[in-house]
Structure formats: structure tokens, C-alpha cells
Amino acid sequence: MKIQNGYVHLVKTALSDFRRNKVRTILTSLGIMIGVYSVVLLIALGLGLKNYIEGQFNSMGANLIMILPGSGFTGEGGAGFGGQGTVGGVSFDERDLNTLERISEIDYIVPIVMKGASIEGDSDKKFGYVMGINDDAFKLMNVEMEYGTEFTKTDIQAATKVSVIGYTLAEKLYGNPSDALGKTVRVNDQRFKIVGVAKKKGDQQADGALYVPFRTTYASINPDKKFWAIYLGIKSDDILPTVKAKAEEALLKRYKADDFAVTEQSELLNSINQIFGIINMVLIAIGSISLLVGGVGIMNIMYATVTERTKEIGIRRAVGATQNDILQQFLTESLMLSIFGGILGLLFASLSVFAIRTFFPASVNLLAVLVSFIVPSAIGVFFGVFPARRAAKLSPIEAIRYE
Amino acid sequence: MISLQNVSKIYSLGEDIVNAVVDINLEIKEKEFIGILGSSGSGKSTLMHIIGLLELPTSGKIILDGKDISKLTDAELSKIRNKTVGFVFQSFNLINRFTVLENVLLPTKYSKERTPQDFTEKAMELLKRFGILERRNFYPNKISGGQQQRVAIARALIMNPKIILADEPTGNLDSKTGDEILDILKNLNKEFGVTVILVTHEHDIAAKTKRQIYIKDGKVVEKYL
Ligand SMILES: Nc1ncnc2c1ncn2[C@@H]1O[C@H](COP(=O)(O)OP(=O)(O)OP(=O)(O)O)[C@@H](O)[C@H]1O
Numbered sequence: 119m120k121i122q123n124g125y126v127h128l129v130k131t132a133l134s135d136f137r138r139n140k141v142r143t144i145l146t147s148l149g150i151m152i153g154v155y156s157v158v159l160l161i162a163l164g165l166g167l168k169n170y171i172e173g174q175f176n177s178m179g180a181n182l183i184m185i186l187p188g189s190g191f192t193g194e195g196g197a198g199f200g201g202q203g204t205v206g207g208v209s210f211d212e213r214d215l216n217t218l219e220r221i222s223e224i225d226y227i228v229p230i231v232m233k234g235a236s237i238e239g240d241s242d243k244k245f246g247y248v249m250g251i252n253d254d255a256f257k258l259m260n261v262e263m264e265y266g267t268e269f270t271k272t273d274i275q276a277a278t279k280v281s282v283i284g285y286t287l288a289e290k291l292y293g294n295p296s297d298a299l300g301k302t303v304r305v306n307d308q309r310f311k312i313v314g315v316a317k318k319k320g321d322q323q324a325d326g327a328l329y330v331p332f333r334t335t336y337a338s339i340n341p342d343k344k345f346w347a348i349y350l351g352i353k354s355d356d357i358l359p360t361v362k363a364k365a366e367e368a369l370l371k372r373y374k375a376d377d378f379a380v381t382e383q384s385e386l387l388n389s390i391n392q393i394f395g396i397i398n399m400v401l402i403a404i405g406s407i408s409l410l411v412g413g414v415g416i417m418n419i420m421y422a423t424v425t426e427r428t429k430e431i432g433i434r435r436a437v438g439a440t441q442n443d444i445l446q447q448f449l450t451e452s453l454m455l456s457i458f459g460g461i462l463g464l465l466f467a468s469l470s471v472f473a474i475r476t477f478f479p480a481s482v483n484l485l486a487v488l489v490s491f492i493v494p495s496a497i498g499v500f501f502g503v504f505p506a507r508r509a510a511k512l513s514p515i516e517a518i519r520y521e
Numbered sequence: 522m523i524s525l526q527n528v529s530k531i532y533s534l535g536e537d538i539v540n541a542v543v544d545i546n547l548e549i550k551e552k553e554f555i556g557i558l559g560s561s562g563s564g565k566s567t568l569m570h571i572i573g574l575l576e577l578p579t580s581g582k583i584i585l586d587g588k589d590i591s592k593l594t595d596a597e598l599s600k601i602r603n604k605t606v607g608f609v610f611q612s613f614n615l616i617n618r619f620t621v622l623e624n625v626l627l628p629t630k631y632s633k634e635r636t637p638q639d640f641t642e643k644a645m646e647l648l649k650r651f652g653i654l655e656r657r658n659f660y661p662n663k664i665s666g667g668q669q670q671r672v673a674i675a676r677a678l679i680m681n682p683k684i685i686l687a688d689e690p691t692g693n694l695d696s697k698t699g700d701e702i703l704d705i706l707k708n709l710n711k712e713f714g715v716t717v718i719l720v721t722h723e724h725d726i727a728a729k730t731k732r733q734i735y736i737k738d739g740k741v742v743e744k745y746l
């Protein structure tokens with residue numbers, strides 16, 4: 119009862135004091151406001167970027183195992199389609215496909231032939247990626263048709279000269295993507311009839327690709343009959359470690375351990391998450407500097423307030439306030455100032471996030487909200503404690519005589 | 522109730538040493554009405570602060586209700602100031618950012634008992650008794666000195682203290698208003714049995730008390746000059 123009564127009094131007096139000194143209160147909490155604003159906004163942007171990338175990954179289907187040359191993903195460059203992220207190692211071929219086919223848990227095996235090439239339309243030529251794949255690839259990589267159809271198993275077996283064109287590439291070559299259907303494109307000396315136009319995925323490489331049956335590339339595009347990578351698709355997460363182990367074992371009969379890597383999406387995601395973790399830390403550090411400056415501002419104002427209220431402190435001590443009561447009074451005030459700044463910062467940051475949402479998937483998460491309350495609280499206590507202690511330590515009589 | 526034994530207070534201002542209170546022995550019983558009389562700088566206020574536990578003596582003992590207060594913590598001393606003692610100062614010492622009623626209720630914020638409602642009723646009662654009830658929502662700088670001193674007395678009484686310590690409570694008031702304040706203090710002692718210790722440098726004011734103590738250069742003397 120006492121504590122409640124006391125606290126209500128403290129909070130009420132602090133509030134009425136803020137109301138009396140509106141301008142000072144707002145100016146004082148400005149530092150914290152800007153600090154929290156930047157931290158929340160930075161978290162929101164980092165989170166948005168992460169969401170964006172994860173979205174890109176998810177578009178590739180969930181349970182994907184990638185067999186890549188070299189030691190796999192090195193942390194730079196695009197994952198999945200790009201060849202840049204890998205170093206050294208071997209190229210795979212149809213023998214490996216046969217080896218892997220013996221692992222019964224695998225649902226899809228997709229060889230990936232990948233060549234950057236100049237792709238010629240009727241009148242125009244553009245740079246794009248020729249992707250030699252099989253029919254399962256469409257399911258595994260979630261490539262759906264906007265117009266026309268996918269090529270089939272028969273096309274693969276017969277090495278038919280057909281292709282599915284990425285949406286952006288079709289747009290670049292023919293203006294209207296639907297016009298691409300039925301046209302013929304040329305890569306090196308090979309000609310491919312376009313039977314399908316893929317839906318836009320928002321992934322530059324996928325949208326700029328020309329998908330062709332992998333055996334068809336064995337002519338001039340890929341005379342060595344080699345694959346850059348092999349993707350495996352499985353039905354459920356549970357068997358992922360088993361399948362990985364089996365694939366590794368099977369391939370070790372032919373290659374050295376350093377020459378290839380069996381990785382899964384989540385590993386790539388982990389590396390990306392790590393990178394974003396670091397970026398987030400840096401951004402938070404920048405925001406912290408504003409918070410620190412804000413904290414010093416609060417400390418400064420609190421020292422001034424203690425001096426201004428010296429007589430009041432003496433009076434309160436005379437009517438029974440303990441040193442601790444006085445300490446609490448000033449701590450409450452600095453805490454409230456600081457949290458007030460935090461709430462304003464969160465508010466403005468949320469408005470900003472709302473505004474940029476239309477073109478960037480930024481979002482305010484629980485972490486941001488917690489940060490905007492916990493961090494100012496810590497700052498309020500830390501920077502408030504020095505002036506509050508000075509107030510508490512004042513001699514009652516000297517304080518009451520102060521004019 | 523309170524006894525001071527060989528109490529001294531020495532202030533040192535760098536090189537200078539001020540013997541504000543020198544070896545005072547004093548016995549104050551319940552329901553007394555005492556005047557402490559002395560010229561300016563004689564140490565009256567210092568003595569009063571020591572009796573009210575606002576300041577600790579440099580040497581000597583203070584026994585309150587049989588307990589040596591030198592062993593008490595800040596919290597315990599504060600509790601006694603809150604519950605047992607009420608101060609009335611020459612310069613009123615109200616908090617200007619609080620209303621009259623809030624000022625009267627201030628000591629209750631540091632009390633450990635009762636609910637706030639009880640206190641508000643009690644505060645209204647006191648303000649009514651002193652004829653300033655309709656000023657309860659005014660700020661101290663909007664009422665007269667005499668009214669401010671009544672608020673201060675109401676504040677001193679809100680916790681039902683056993684002792685009221687009044688340091689020249691009429692010093693800032695004209696004689697008529699001053700007399701009204703003195704009558705209030707006199708009544709408190711007579712009707713409610715509150716011990717009142719009145720500090721003053723005026724003979725005729727001290728004459729209204731039942732017992733006088735004369736102070737000179739920090740010492741208790743037989744006769745006031
Ligand atoms: N905090 C202090 N530091 C140093 N000296 C002090 C302090 N407080 C009081 N004194 C000195 O102690 C002496 C007694 O002061 P005190 O205020 O008790 O006198 P007083 O009798 O109340 O005087 P007045 O009637 O003018 O109020 C004075 O000489 C004063 O200068």
C-alpha cells in the first residue's frame with residue numbers, strides 16, 4: 119500500500135512537472151528519441167532485407183540439397199543459381215546422376231548445366247543464362263509457366279530443341295513476353311523453340327534464364343557433357359541428414375572430399391543470417407551513440423533539476439522522506455523522461471517503416487519494441503543515478519536553507 | 522519524552538570553527554509548551570533542528586522515548602520526523618509547485634500506514650479548522666503569509682505528531698497575524714496535548730509559553746538579556 123501510494127505520488131508529480139516544462143521535457147528526451155528512432159529503423163531495415171532474401175530462398179522450394187563443386191558456398195555471391203559462390207573442384211556428369219538415383223529417399227534429381235551466353239532472338243540479342251535442366255527442375259525450383267508449357271521427360275530423353283524462357287529475358291527480347299511463345303532463340307549454333315514463358319520470380323538470374331533440356335546442351339553449348347551442380351529434392355526435412363550422408367558417401371567413391379560439397383539451403387541461410395547479424399550489430403552500435411548522447415543530456419537536465427529543487431528536497435526530508443525516497447524521486451523522473459523519448463522514437467520509427475513499406479519489406483518486430491523500452495530504461499537509470507544520488511546525499515538543513 | 526545530554530554542535534568552515542550549540546542538557550516532557558529564547562545567531566535554530574532529528578549533534582546524546590537516536594539509520598530517523606515531529610518554519614517552506622492541499626498531504630506520501638483517503642479527509646478537516654479550506658486548490662504563492670503559515674501548520678499536524686517544532690513562526694508576519702498563529706499553537710497544546718517548542722527572539726512571544734529556555738552563544742543561560 120505504501121509503496122503504491124508513494125509511487126503514484128512520484129509518477130504524478132513527475133508528470134505534472136513535465137506538463138509544466140513541456141519544451142524542456144521534449145528537448146531533453148529528443149536525444150533518446152533520435153537514438154531509439156535510428157535503432158528501431160535500422161533493425162526494421164535489416165529485418166526487411168533479411169525477409170526479402172529469405173523470400174527469395176523460399177521461392178526455391180523447401181527441401182533442397184545442393185551438390186556443388188569445391189567446398190561449396192563461400193559466403194559471397196548469389197546462392198543457388200550463381201556459379202560465383204563456389205571455388206574449384208569438379209564438374210559432374212550423367213554417371214553421378216545414375217549413382218545418386220540409387221538413393222531411394224530422393225524424389226527429384228536435377229542436373230544443372232549453367233552457362234552465361236549471348237541469347238539471340240529474332241532481331242535482338244541479350245546476355246542471359248542458359249540452364250540445362252530436366253523436367254523435375256520446374257517442381258524443385260518452383261518455376262511455373264505464365265504462358266505455354268514446361269518441357270517433359272520425353273523432351274529430355276530425346277534431347278528435343280525446346281526451351282522455356284525467363285520472364286525478363288522474354289520481355290527484353292520480344293517486348294511482350296507472350297510474343298515469345300513459338301519463337302526460336304539461338305545460343306552458339308544451337309536453336310531452341312520457345313514452348314513456355316516462366317512466371318516472374320523477382321530473382322534476376324532466374325528471370326533472365328533460358329531453360330533447356332540438359333541433354334540438348336551436349337551439342338555446341340556443353341560438349342563435355344558436364345554439369346555445374348546437381349540438385350536433389352526430398353519430401354521431408356527429417357530425412358535430410360540421411361540423404362546428405364548417403365549422397366556424400368556415394369560421391370566419395372569417385373571424388374575427393376575437397377572436390378565437392380553437399381549443402382542444404384539452411385546452411386546457406388545461416389551464413390546469410392550471420393552476415394545480417396553483423397550488419398545489425400553495426401547499425402545498433404551507431405544508434406547507441408545517439409542514445410549515449412541522449413543519456414548525457416538527461417543527466418545534465420537532472421543535475422539542473424536537482425539544483426533547482428534543492429529547497430524542495432530539504433522540505434521533503436524534513437517531513438519524513440528518506441535518502442532512498444529522494445533517490446527514487448529523481449530516478450523516476452529521469453526514467454520517465456528517457457522512456458518518454460523511447461516511446462516517441464518508436465512511434466516515429468513505426469510511422470517511417472509504415473511509409474517505406476510500400477517499396478521495401480521493412481517491419482517493426484518484438485526486438486525493436488523491447489529495445490525501445492529496455493534501452494531507454496537502462497539509460498534513464500544509469501544517467502539518472504548520479505544526479506539522484508547527489509539529491510539524496512544533500513544535508514536536509516542545508517537544502518532547506520537553499521534559496 | 523526527549524532528553525538532550527551534553528549536546529554540542531560544531532560547524533567547521535575551513536579554518537573557522539563555529540560552536541553553534543555548546544554542551545546543552547535539556548529535558549522535554551509530554552504536553553509541554555516551551556519557548557526557546559535567544560538573540561540572533563545564538564544557536565536556537567540549530568538546537569531545534571537537533572531536537573527534530575534534522576541534524577545530528579557533533580557530540581552528546583539524544584534520548585527519544587528511552588531510545589538513543591545516535592544508533593538509528595537514515596530510514597528510522599526519517600520515520601520519526603514523519604510520524605512524531607512536525608516542523609513549522611519562519612519562511613513557511615511550502616512547495617510552490619504543489620497546491621495547498623497537496624502540500625498538507627506531503628508527509629503522508631512518506632508514511633507507511635493508512636490509506637490516502639483517510640488523509641485527504643483529515644487534511645480537509647485541518648484546513649477547515651484553520652479557515653483556509655476554500656484555498657485548498659490554490660498554489661502557495663497565491664495566498665497570504667498568514668494563510669501560508671496555517672498551511673504549514675496543517676502539514677505539520679497531518680501525521681498526528683507528538684511534537685511541533687516552530688522556528689520563529691511569526692517572524693515574517695505582522696503582529697495581528699502572528700498572534701493568530703500563536704493562538705493556534707497555544708490551542709494545539711491546550712486542547713490536543715501536543716508538545717510545542719517555540720523558537721523566538723521576542724520576549725513577549727516567549728511569554729505566551731509555559732516554560733522558557735534562554736540561549737546565549739550556544740549555551741543555556743539563566744536569564745535572557
Ligand atoms: N551550516 C552551518 N555552517 C556553519 N555555521 C553555521 C551553520 N548553521 C549555523 N551556523 C552558525 O551557527 C550559529 C547559530 O546559528 P543558528 O541558525 O542556530 O542561530 P539562530 O539562533 O537560529 O539565529 P536567528 O535568530 O538569526 O535565526 C551561527 O553563528 C551560525 O552562523
Ligand SMILES: [Mg+2]
Nearest residue numbers: 565566567688
Ligand atoms: Mg534561526
